[in-house]
Amino acid sequence: MAANERVPAERRRRRPTGSGVVLSADLIVDTACQLIDAQGAQAFTVRKLGAALGADPSAVYRYFRNTEELFLALADRLIGESMAGFTRSGDWAADLRDLCLRAYRSALRHPQIAVFSTVRVTGRPHEQRAVDTGIGLLLEAGFDEATAVRHYHTLVDTALGHAALDAGFLRLSPGQRTADDQAWRSAYATLPADAYPNIHRVRDQLPLMAGSAVEGALDLLIEALRASR
Incomplete structure (x- = not known):
């Protein structure tokens, strides 16, 4: 099954990486935010994200169908920050x-x-x-x-x-x-x-x-x- 066809329920499953970190959509967004803040959007890759998470890059696609969906989640995170308080x-x-x-x-x-x-x-x-x-x-x-x-x-x-x-x-x-x-x-x-x-x-x-x-x-x-x- 292609990454963009995985059922949404699969993306909600919290799975530990090889280093013992439990992946979640929030953790992925947090880590992607840190990477882009530090290196810029043009330098961002899912491979770098996987390395920062201590996980195989393919694990990201259990939570986000593609980088487009991840970037929209990042954009929404900024709006959430703006609404806090x-x-x-x-x-x-x-x-x-x-x-x-x-x-x-x-x-x-x-x-x-x-x-x-x-x-x-x-x-x-x-x-x-x-x-x-x-x-x-x-x-x-x-x-x-x-x-x-x-x-x-x-x-x-x-x-x-x-x-x-x-x-x-x-x-x-x-x-x-x-x-x-x-x-x-x-x-x-x-x-x-x-x-x-x-x-x-x-x-x-x-x-x-x-x-x-x-x-x-x-x-x-x-x-x-x-x-x-």
């Missing part, structure tokens, strides 16, 4: 902001995984809970069903889009990151006023460009949502 304050707008920033920060804790996690739909329990929570907040705020879905889509894609952008920045070398940050303080801040009057006028504020714009973007959107009710 989330509680409603009673202010729907503040709660939406918190929910989106949690997703952003979870992705930034794992920038190598954010390469693929920010652009996938996992269809798994953590994502389902996050979607249900976000849309629920908008429904409670008084938006109709279609508008609630559109607004949630806009908010979460804004947060994840910034996460993908900022994760890309974190994957640069330290020297590249420093050079990019310094460019706002040197190359831009010293441009002549006659050629670049607007840049010259705001030159003292240009270092702000070195930070993430995620909070500002979310604040603008949520302010617009408050005003549209």
